[in-house]
Amino acid sequence: MSSPTPRRRPSPAVYRRRRLVALVLALIVVGAIVAGIWVVVAQPWRGNAAETSAVTPSPSVSKSVEASPSASAASQAPAEEDAPDEDAAADDAVAADGAPACNAGDVTVEGSTSQESYGSDQNPEFSLTLTNTGDADCTINVGTSAQSFTVTSGSDTWWRSTDCQAKPSDMIVTLAAGQTVSSAETLSWDRTRSSVDTCDSGDRPRAPGSGASYHLAVEIGGIAANGTTQFFLN
Known part of the structure; x- marks a missing residue:
């Protein structure tokens, strides 16, 4: 081996x-x-x-009332905290307490329509806005007894809200300096001619359409708007 x-x-x-x-x-x-x-x-x-x-919280947002551009910065500051909405009703304002009455030089009034032109089956809707452009709080009657809406066409007055007003009432409120408030609800016009003698009538004359021009004038608390608001009926 x-x-x-x-x-x-x-x-x-x-x-x-x-x-x-x-x-x-x-x-x-x-x-x-x-x-x-x-x-x-x-x-x-x-x-x-x-x-x-x-878990990061988002910044909080506070509601504020849009003050008039002419209002002072000092009057705007308190309005930004816990202030009512711009569209809040005037009757939500605080009751008068020692403030002087508002005068035409310190308050501006403006009327507005819900649309510029209305179809044949639409009734115009009206509202008003008032702003205290002064530097101090003032009181004003914003009740239905102090409100007036008037519709004219040329020199012809077609409708007044006061002609057939039911149970008008007073409401004296304090309007803060720089504060703007608007009517909470719109006022509707049925497109007929008003009169204190025809409130219960069912055949009042109907306002012409076909593009006819009308103007809305408003007044509240004895203070009238500077101008009118034009609208059209078809």
Whole structure:
């Protein structure tokens, strides 16, 4: 029998390659562990960012009354906090308490229509707005007894809100300096000619349409609007 061939020992170069491979594998494992620890420990903000933004309160918004441009800055400041809406009813104002009566020089009145032109099946809707342009609070009667809406066409008066008014009432209120208030509800005109003698009549003359022009004049508390508001009936 022949004797077994002795195994050859790997050369030093082979040992070096094996050590290099083992070292590389070890570095890969260690690198993966370190990377995992960095993701968990060094970057906690990734999970918290959404939570932080979710609980951040939004800025609060306060309602304010739009003051007249001529009102002073001092009179505008208190109106911005807990003030009524611009469209709030005049009867929501605080009752008069020692303030002087409003005069025409300190209050502006403006009438408005819900539309500029009305179809044959539409009734015009009217409202009014008053603004205290003075520097001090003043009192004014804003009750139905002090309100007047008048519709004219040329020199012809077609309708007055006071002709057939039922149970007019007074309401004295304080209008703060710079404050603007508007009627809470519109007043409708049935497109017929009014008269104190025809309030219960069912055949009052109907206002012409076909693009006819009409003008609305308003007054409240003895103070009339500076001009009229034009509208058209079809």
